[in-house]
Amino acid sequence: MEKLIQITSGRGPLECQWVVAKVLKTFLEEVKQNKIEYEIIHRENGDENLALKSITLLLKGKDTAEFLKSWVGSICWTGKSMFRKLHKRSNWFIGIFELKIEDAVRFDEKDIRFQTTRSQGSGGQNVNKVNTAVRATHLPTGLSVFVQYTRSQLENKKLSVIRLKEKVMGLHIQQLEKKMQETWNNHLQVQRGNPVRTFSGTDFKNNYQDKSYKKQRNILKHELKNDSNDLN
Numbered sequence: 436m437e438k439l440i441q442i443t444s445g446r447g448p449l450e451c452q453w454v455v456a457k458v459l460k461t462f463l464e465e466v467k468q469n470k471i472e473y474e475i476i477h478r479e480n481g482d483e484n485l486a487l488k489s490i491t492l493l494l495k496g497k498d499t500a501e502f503l504k505s506w507v508g509s510i511c512w513t514g515k516s517m518f519r520k521l522h523k524r525s526n527w528f529i530g531i532f533e534l535k536i537e538d539a540v541r542f543d544e545k546d547i548r549f550q551t552t553r554s555q556g557s558g559g560q561n562v563n564k565v566n567t568a569v570r571a572t573h574l575p576t577g578l579s580v581f582v583q584y585t586r587s588q589l590e591n592k593k594l595s596v597i598r599l600k601e602k603v604m605g606l607h608i609q610q611l612e613k614k615m616q617e618t619w620n621n622h623l624q625v626q627r628g629n630p631v632r633t634f635s636g637t638d639f640k641n642n643y644q645d646k647s648y649k650k651q652r653n654i655l656k657h658e659l660k661n662d663s664n665d666l667n
Contacts, residue, residue, distance in 0.1 A: 442462065508629075546573055551568065
């Protein structure tokens with residue numbers, strides 16, 4: 436299962452950017468503990484060292500959805516600003532959002548349909564009496580290219596694959612850029628109150644308590660199994 440999530444300071448001040456960086460460290464520690472793979476898709480550095488405005492991650496793992504239940508929402512850190520010592524505010528909020536993953540564009544030569552035709556000169560005049568020109572179509576996207584640069588059908592076919600891959604990957608990049616632009620709206624939606632997790636102090640103490648009882652259930656199952664073996 437794949438999940439795309441964003442950790443963001445929203446339009447929050449430098450303190451919130453610092454919280455994003457600290458939350459990311461704790462988040463990735465738990466990701467590794469739960470044997471979930473991750474990939475950094477995009478990051479926006481903060482206004483100071485050791486600060487992050489936002490970061491987008493792709494998570495892959497069987498229990499990813501269950502893991503995110505204790506993370507998605509607003510996150511609160513309680514503490515005094517290390518950047519503005521006289522600032523009275525003590526509660527700082529950031530947000531973790533799940534982003535929709537659309538079908539990614541994947542390029543596979545098996546998805547290409549090739550058509551050969553005669554190369555054409557200016558005004559439609561045939562410059563070659565054999566079918567050396569190649570039209571390659573990527574069936575999943577419908578994108579196509581026409582190549583007639585050489586008098587060799589094989590060489591034109593190779594070139595068409597290169598040109599078509601560039602075109603398909605260009606479409607994929609456009610989709611990602613559009614998605615990142617859309618997710619910028621999340622920076623405006625960080626809500627205060629009812630945080631799913633809270634942290635406190637300069638040591639960034641995690642005040643979250645796991646209420647899933649998953650570990651307790653596993654321990655109980657193990658004990659019951661041992662008791663059953665003893666009776667036998």
